[in-house]
Amino acid sequence: MRRMKARVIISVLLISVRAVYPQEDKIPGVITEIAEELSEYNTDADAAGEYALRLFELSEKPVRINTADEQELSRLFFLTDFQVKALADYVRETGTVYTVYEIAAVPGFSASLARMVSPFVSLTDDKQETGKPLRLRNNILTNFTVRHPAADTSAPGGSWKMLTRYRFSAGQFSGNITTEKDAGEKLFPGKKPVPDFLSGSLLWEGKGFVRKVIVGDFGARYGLGTGINTGLRMGLSLTQTGYLSGGDDIRPYTSTDENLFFRGAAVQLRGGKTGMSIFWSRNRIDASTDTTGNPEQVSIKTFQRTGLHTTASSLASKDAVTETSYGISLTTDIKSLRLNLLWSQNSFSIPVMNNDPSLRELYDFSGRINQIATAGYRYMPGKLLLYGEIAFNSEKRKAFVQGLSFRPSDRLSINMAYSHYDPGFTSFHGKGLFSSSSGDNSRGLFGNFTFEAARHLFLSAGVDLKSHPWLRYRCSAPSYTARRELRLSYLPSERMSFEAVYSQRQSMNDRSESNGVKKQYDFKTSLLKLSFRYLPSENLTLTTRIDRKWVIHSGSGGITMLQDVSWRIRALPATVWFRHCIVRTGDWDSRIYAYENDLVHSFSIPALWGHGSRSYVMVSVKPSEYSDIRIKFAFGNSSGSKEGKNTGELKIQARVRF
Amino acid sequence: MKPGFWSSFHNQSLLPFNPSAAAGINYHNRFGISELATKTAAIVVPLENAGLGLIYSHFGYRDLARHSAGLACGLRLSEKISGGIQADFFAEKTAGEYRERRSLSFEAGLHIRLSEQASLGIHVFNPVPEALRHDRLPSSLRVGAGLILSSELKVSAETEMSTEGGPDIRAGFEYDPARNMSLRGGFSSTGNCFCFGVGYELKPVQIDLGFSTHDRLGISTAVSLMFSFR
Numbered sequence: 001m002r003r004m005k006a007r008v009i010i011s012v013l014l015i016s017v018r019a020v021y022p023q024e025d026k027i028p029g030v031i032t033e034i035a036e037e038l039s040e041y042n043t044d045a046d047a048a049g050e051y052a053l054r055l056f057e058l059s060e061k062p063v064r065i066n067t068a069d070e071q072e073l074s075r076l077f078f079l080t081d082f083q084v085k086a087l088a089d090y091v092r093e094t095g096t097v098y099t100v101y102e103i104a105a106v107p108g109f110s111a112s113l114a115r116m117v118s119p120f121v122s123l124t125d126d127k128q129e130t131g132k133p134l135r136l137r138n139n140i141l142t143n144f145t146v147r148h149p150a151a152d153t154s155a156p157g158g159s160w161k162m163l164t165r166y167r168f169s170a171g172q173f174s175g176n177i178t179t180e181k182d183a184g185e186k187l188f189p190g191k192k193p194v195p196d197f198l199s200g201s202l203l204w205e206g207k208g209f210v211r212k213v214i215v216g217d218f219g220a221r222y223g224l225g226t227g228i229n230t231g232l233r234m235g236l237s238l239t240q241t242g243y244l245s246g247g248d249d250i251r252p253y254t255s256t257d258e259n260l261f262f263r264g265a266a267v268q269l270r271g272g273k274t275g276m277s278i279f280w281s282r283n284r285i286d287a288s289t290d291t292t293g294n295p296e297q298v299s300i301k302t303f304q305r306t307g308l309h310t311t312a313s314s315l316a317s318k319d320a321v322t323e324t325s326y327g328i329s330l331t332t333d334i335k336s337l338r339l340n341l342l343w344s345q346n347s348f349s350i351p352v353m354n355n356d357p358s359l360r361e362l363y364d365f366s367g368r369i370n371q372i373a374t375a376g377y378r379y380m381p382g383k384l385l386l387y388g389e390i391a392f393n394s395e396k397r398k399a400f401v402q403g404l405s406f407r408p409s410d411r412l413s414i415n416m417a418y419s420h421y422d423p424g425f426t427s428f429h430g431k432g433l434f435s436s437s438s439g440d441n442s443r444g445l446f447g448n449f450t451f452e453a454a455r456h457l458f459l460s461a462g463v464d465l466k467s468h469p470w471l472r473y474r475c476s477a478p479s480y481t482a483r484r485e486l487r488l489s490y491l492p493s494e495r496m497s498f499e500a501v502y503s504q505r506q507s508m509n510d511r512s513e514s515n516g517v518k519k520q521y522d523f524k525t526s527l528l529k530l531s532f533r534y535l536p537s538e539n540l541t542l543t544t545r546i547d548r549k550w551v552i553h554s555g556s557g558g559i560t561m562l563q564d565v566s567w568r569i570r571a572l573p574a575t576v577w578f579r580h581c582i583v584r585t586g587d588w589d590s591r592i593y594a595y596e597n598d599l600v601h602s603f604s605i606p607a608l609w610g611h612g613s614r615s616y617v618m619v620s621v622k623p624s625e626y627s628d629i630r631i632k633f634a635f636g637n638s639s640g641s642k643e644g645k646n647t648g649e650l651k652i653q654a655r656v657r658f
Numbered sequence: 659m660k661p662g663f664w665s666s667f668h669n670q671s672l673l674p675f676n677p678s679a680a681a682g683i684n685y686h687n688r689f690g691i692s693e694l695a696t697k698t699a700a701i702v703v704p705l706e707n708a709g710l711g712l713i714y715s716h717f718g719y720r721d722l723a724r725h726s727a728g729l730a731c732g733l734r735l736s737e738k739i740s741g742g743i744q745a746d747f748f749a750e751k752t753a754g755e756y757r758e759r760r761s762l763s764f765e766a767g768l769h770i771r772l773s774e775q776a777s778l779g780i781h782v783f784n785p786v787p788e789a790l791r792h793d794r795l796p797s798s799l800r801v802g803a804g805l806i807l808s809s810e811l812k813v814s815a816e817t818e819m820s821t822e823g824g825p826d827i828r829a830g831f832e833y834d835p836a837r838n839m840s841l842r843g844g845f846s847s848t849g850n851c852f853c854f855g856v857g858y859e860l861k862p863v864q865i866d867l868g869f870s871t872h873d874r875l876g877i878s879t880a881v882s883l884m885f886s887f888r
Contacts, residue, residue, distance in 0.1 A: 148789075534778070536739055536770045542780065544801045546817070546825075561819035563780055563799055565768070580785045582799050582819040613797045613821050615785045635787040637821075646789040 050232055050255055055120070056601050057254065060139075062122040065103075066096050076120060077232075081378065081385055082407055083108045097123060107410045110452065112491055136170045140656045143599055147183065148648040155184025155310035162187075163256065165601065175202040175216075180256045184310035189318075196309060199261070201252040211275075212268040217253035217261050220279060222329045222342045223376040226391040226399040226421075226432035230260055238462030238485040238503070239448055248277055248331055248340065258307030259285045260429065262325060273333040280326040284319035289350065299353035322349040325429065327372075338378040346370045346428045360471040363397075363424030363440070370394055372427055383407045391432070397425040397440070401433045411452035419444045423470035434464070436481075438473070442466045458489040476518040479508035495536070501529040524552040525589070541566040551589045558585025560592045560608055577618040583638065585609040599630050599653040612638035627656045663864075663884050666702055666711055666732065669767035669781045669800075670742025673709030673732025676702045682884035689876045693719040707734040711744070721753035728765075738771045746784075748795070759793045775806045779816070796822040810834045823848065842868065849873055855880075862886045 054077065063075050065087065073084045086108045091097060100121055104114035143163040150159035161183045167176040177200040181187050185196045201216030219230035230253075250268050253261040262281035269276045286304035291297065304317045327344025347369045354366035376389030385405040392398050403417030419434040423441040436442040448462030464483040471477065485503040492498075504526050510518040531545040543564040550557045562581035569576065577597045585591060591609035597618060598604040608614060614636035622628045630653040637646045661675030663682050681701045688694040700713040711730035718724055725748070732742030743766045750759045767781040784797040802816025815829040830844030830853075840857040855868030864884045871877055 534770070534772075536772075537736060540739065542768075542770070542778075544780070559819070559825060561799055561801075561817065561825060563782065563801060565780075580782045580797070580799050582797065582821055584819075584821075584824060611821060613785070635789070637788040646787065648787060648789065 050257070051603075053255055053601055053603075054232070058120045062120050064124060065091060065121045066123060076117060078116070080108075080405060080413075081380060081387075082383075082405060082413070083113075085380065099123070108407065108413070110458070110491075111494065112458075112489065112497070115494075134171045136168060138656075138658050139165075139167045141165045141601060142654050143602060144652045145183070146650050148646075150183065156315075157181070157184055157186035157189075157310070159183050163602075165254070167254075172205050173203070174205075174252070176200060176252055176254055178254060178256065180258075182308055182310070185308070189309060189315065197256060197258050197307065199253055199256075203252050209269055209271055210267065211270050212250055212266070214250055214252055214266045215264075217263050218250055218266050218279070218281075219253045219255075219261055220250045220266060220277075220429075222248050222277070223340045223374060224387065224389040224401050224433045226389050226401065226430050226435070227342045227372040227374040227427055228327065228344055228429045229431040230262065230429050232431070238464055238483055239450070239460040239487045239501075248275065248329055250277060250279065256307070257305075259303070259305055262429075264325075275331045277329040277331075278327070282322060282324045285321055285323050286314075286317045286319065287321040288313065288317045289320055290353070297351070297353075299351050300348060301353070323347070323428075336380045340374075340376045342372070342374045344372050344429075346372075360473075360476065363422075363470060365395070365424070365426040367394075370426055370428060372430065389433075391425070391427070391430070393426055395424060395426065397422040399425045399427070399430075399432055399435070399440075403433070403446075412449065414449045415447065417444075417446040419446070434466075436466065436468070436472070441468050441470045441472055443469065456491045458487075458491075460487045460489075461485065474509050475507075475520060476510050477508070477520055479520065480506075481508075482506040495534060497533045499529070499531045499533075501527075503527050503529075521553055523589075526550045526552070527592070539568040539570065545594070547592045547594070549585070549590050549592055551586070554587070554589060556586030556590045558583070558590035558592055558609065560584075560594060562594060564597075566597075572621065574619060574621045576620075578616070580613065580615045581608065582613050583608040584611050596634070599632060599651050600655065602651070602653075604634075606636075608638075610638035612636060614638075626658055627654070629654050663700070663702060664882065666709065666742075667700060667713050667728070667730065667744070669769060669779050670711070670730045670732050670744045670765070671740045671767040671769035671779070673702060673711050673730060673742050674704070674707060674734045674740050676704050676709050677888075679703050679887040680884055681887075682882055684880065684882035686878065686880040688878045689872065690878075693722075708732060709742075713744075722751070724748065724750045732767075740769045742767045742769075761791055761793055761795050763795055772803075777804045778802075779804070796820050802828075846870075849875070862888055 058075065063072055065073065070084055070088045073088055076084070086106050087103070090106045097103065100118040100123065101114055103109050103117055104111045141164070145161040146159065161181065163178070163180045165176065165178045168174060178197070179195040180197040181195055187195060189196050199217045201214055201218055204213045205211065221229040221231050248268070250266045255261070261283070262279060263283035264279065264281035266277065266279035286307070287300045288302045288304060289298050290301040291299070300321055304314065309315050309318050323346060325344065325346045327342060329340065329342040331338060331340040351368040352366050354361060354364050357364060371394040372391055374389055374391035376387070378385070378387040383406065388402040390398065390400045399422065400420040401417065403415065406414045408414070417434055419432070420443050421432065421435050421440045425440040427439060430439060432439065434444050434446050444464060444466040446462070446464045448460065450458065450460040453459045462485050465480070466482070467478070467480045468475070469478050472479065483503070483505050485501065488500045490498040504524065506522060506524045508520045509523045511521050526549070528548045529545065531543060533541070533543045535541050541564070545562050547560045548557070549559070560581055560583050562579055565578045567576045579596065581594060583592070585608065588609055591607040593605050593607055596604040596606065596616060606614060614634070616632060616634035618630065618632040620628060620630045632651040634649045635647065639645070661672045663676065663680050664684070666673045666676060679702065682699070684698040686696040686698070696715060696717045698713065698715040700711060702709055702711045709732045713728045713730070715726045716723065726746060728744045728746045730742060730744035732740060734740045743764060746763045746765060748761045748763070763784040763786050765781065765783040767779065770778045772778055779802050781800040782798070784795050788794060798818055798820035800816055800818040802814060804812065804814035806812050811831065811833050813829070813831045815827070818826045818828070826846055826848040828844060828846045830842065833841045835841060838859040842855040842857065844853045845851065846853070850873040851870050853868060853870035855866060857864060857866040862885055864886070866882045867880070869877055869879045
C-alpha cells in the first residue's frame with residue numbers, strides 16, 4: 001500500500017513535467033550521437049540510416065510495457081539485457097506503469113534514459129485493444145529529394161531520388177511494400193514498369209506456438225550476430241551501456257539497402273522455454289562477374305553493395321547473381337541461462353573466384369557455398385551478465401566473442417568483451433559483436449563503464465583496442481586500431497542538459513608516398529564535443545553545440561559551432577526546425593559529422609569541412625489527424641566542398657494514414 | 659545580454675525591453691585612424707509587448723565606404739522568451755573601376771530568461787544561401803549568457819563563430835558604483851582585446867565612452883549619445 005501510494009505521488013509529480021518531452025523529437029540527443037558515431041565509419045555509413053529507421057519504426061509501433069514480456073521489451077534494442085530484465089521485473093512486481101517517467105525509478109534507469117525510452121513505449125495494454133473490432137490501418141509515405149549540384153550529370157536517369165513505402169496492419173497481420181529510385185537511376189530501368197528497387201513482405205504474429213511468419217523480404221539476427229545479423233552491428237558505441245542486447249529476431253525488411261536482406265520465408269516458433277526459427281531465401285544480388293582464368297566459367301569478381309545503378313558497369317552487375325540462403329536456429333532458456341545454436345548456408349549461382357589474389361585478399365572467400373555454425377550462451381546470475389558466441393564457417397575459420405557486464409550498484413555498470421575474428425572468417429549476412437567493418441581479421445578488447453558520480457552527474461568512459469593480424473584496406477601490414485572516449489553528462493533538471501565528450505581514434509594507414517613495400521603511419525584524431533540543450537517551454541527546444549577536432553599527424557584541425565531551434569506551433573499545428581552551423585576545418589581528415597533532423601524514415605549526417613556554413617529549415621505540418629507533410633530545405637557553402645562551393649537540397653515528404 | 663538601446667541591435671530580441679522611445683548616435687574610431695571610423699545613428703520605438711528599431715551606419719572614407727541600414731522588430735513571445743529579426747541592406751563602394759556591391763540579408767535573435775538572475779541569448783547573422791547573391795557576405799552565430807550577481811554587478815559571456823574567422827570568446831562586466839553611473843570592462847579572445855568603458859545618465863541623455871586595446875594594432879575609442887523621449 002505504501003509502495004502504491006509512493007508510485008501515485010511520483011506519477012502525479014512526473015505528469016507535470018510530461019510536456020517537456022516533445023513527441024515529435026523522436027530521436028533524442030543520446031541516440032543521435034550513436035548515429036554520428038556510426039557514420040564515422042565510411043564503410044558502414046548505411047548503419048546510421050538503419051538505426052534511424054528502426055527508431056522511427058519503434059516510435060510508430062511502441063512497446064506496450066505493461067503487458068510485454070522480456071522478448072517484447074528487447075525490441076527496445078538500445079537497452080542492455082540488465083535494463084530489459086529490470087524493467088520486466090518492475091512491471092511484474094508492481095503492476096501497471098502509469099507514466100513513462102516512472103521508468104526513471106526502475107533500477108538501472110535514469111531520468112535521461114527514461115527520456116530516451118519515452119517516445120518508444122506505450123502504456124496502453126492489450127486488453128484495451130482486444131475489445132475493439134479488427135481494423136485495417138494503412139500508411140503511405142512518399143519522399144522526394146533533389147540536390148544541387150547533381151552528383152552525376154551523365155547518369156541515365158533524373159537527378160532526383162524517390163522513396164515510396166506502403167504499410168498496412170490488421171490485427172495479427174501486417175505487410176509493407178517499399179520502392180526506391182536513387183538519384184541518377186531510371187525510374188523503370190527494365191522493360192517492365194518495375195522500379196529500380198522493389199521490396200515487400202507479409203507478417204503474421206501470434207502468441208502461441210507460432211510466434212511469427214514472414215513471407216517476402218525479411219531481416220534476421222541470431223545470438224550475437226556472428227552468423228547472421230542483417231541489421232545493426234552491435235557494440236559500436238564506446239560509452240553507451242546499451243546496444244549490447246543479444247537475441248533472436250526475424251523482422252520484415254523495410255530498409256533500402258538493395259542487397260543485404262533475405263527474400264523468401266521465415267518462421268519463428270516457441271514452445272515453453274524453447275524457441276526455433278527457420279528461414280529460406282533466394283534473392284538476386286548485385287555482383288560484377290568475370291571470366292579471368294577460365295573462359296568457360298563465369299565467376300563473381302566483386303559483390304556490389306552500393307545499390308546504385310547509374311553507370312553501364314553497375315547496370316550490368318544488377319541482379320547478376322542468385323543467392324540462396326537457409327538456416328535453422330534453436331534457443332532454450334534454463335533458468336538464468338539461455339543457449340542458442342544456429343546453422344545456415346549461403347550458396348551462389350556462380351562461384352566466387354580468388355585465383356590470383358593480392359596479399360591482402362589471400363584469405364578472401366572463394367567457392368560457391370559458405371556454411372556457418374554458431375553456438376552461444378547468455379547467463380545472468382544476479383548483477384552479472386556473461387555472454388559469448390563461437391562461430392565456424394566451411395573454410396574452418398572461426399569467430400569468437402566473450403563478454404561480461406557487471407552492475408555492482410545501480411549507479412555503476414561495467415562492460416568488458418573480448419572478440420576474435422580470423423582473417424577469412426566470412427559470413428555474408430553476419431555482423432558480429434565488436435567486429436571490424438569487413439567482419440574478419442581482428443582481435444579486440446573492449447571495456448567501458450558508466451558511473452553516476454553525483455546527483456544528475458554521469459561519467460562514462462570506454463576503450464576499444466583491436467589488432468589486425470593480416471593486411472586490411474589501406475594498410476599493407478599487420479596493424480592495430482584504438483578508440484577511446486570519455487563522456488561527462490550533467491542534467492540539473494528535466495529541461496536542461498550539458499554534455500562534454502572527448503574521444504580519440506587511432507589507426508595505422510599506408511603512407512601514400514611510399515614505393516615498394518609500403519610503410520605505415522599512425523593516423524590519430526581527437527574530438528571534443530560540448531553541447532547544451534535547453535527547453536525554455538514545452539514547445540521550444542534549443543541546442544547549442546561546439547565540436548573541436550585535431551588531426552595529430554598532419555597538424556590540421558577543425559571547429560564547428562551550431563545552433564538548433566525546434567519550435568512546435570500548436571495553433572497551426574506545425575513544427576519548425578532550424579539549424580545554423582559555422583564550419584572551419586583544415587582538410588577532409590579534420591571533417592566533423594553533425595546529425596541533422598530529417599524526414600521521417602530518413603537520416604542525414606553530413607560531413608562538414610572547409611570554411612563555410614550549413615543551415616537547414618524543416619517544417620512539418622499536420623493538416624489532419626491522418627496526414628502530415630514535411631519539407632526540408634538545406635543549404636551550405638564551403639571552400640572545401642567536393643560538390644561545389646554552394647550546395648542545396650530540397651526534400652519533401654507526404655504521409656497519409658487511413 | 660543586458661537589455662538596452664545599443665544591445666537591441668546586437669540582439670534584436672531585446673527590442674521589446676526598451677522602456678521608452680529613444681534615439682542615439684555613436685562614433686567608433688578604430689586604432690586612431692579616422693579612415694577606419696564607423697558612424698552610427700539609430701532609433702527605437704516601443705510598442706505593446708514589442709519594439710521597433712531603425713539603424714544606419716557608415717564605415718570608411720571616400721575611396722572605401724560601406725553603408726548599412728537595418729529595420730528591426732522584436733517581440734515578447736512568452737513570459738520568458740522574446741525573439742527579434744532585422745532586415746539588413748549593405749552597400750559597399752570602392753574607388754576606381756570596381757562596381758558598387760549591394761547585399762540584402764537578415765539577422766535574428768532569441769532571448770530567454772532562465773531565471774530572475776540568468777538569461778541566455780542566441781543570434782544568427784545572414785543564414786541565407788550564398789547562391790542567392792552575387793557577393794559573398796559572411797555568416798555568424800553567437801551564443802551567450804548573462805548573470806546578475808547583485809543589483810550593482812552584472813557579468814556576461816558569449817562565443818561567436820563566423821565564416822570569416824575562428825571562434826571568438828568574449829566576457830564582460832558592468833558595475834554601477836552610483837545610481838547614474840556604470841563602469842564596464844571586457845575581454846575578447848580575438849586579438850587579446852581588452853575593453854573598458856564608462857556610462858553616465860543625465861536624464862533624458864545618456865553618454866557612454868569606451869576604448870579597447872588590440873595586441874598589435876593599438877587602441878580604439880568610441881563615444882555615444884542617447885536621448886530618451888520619456
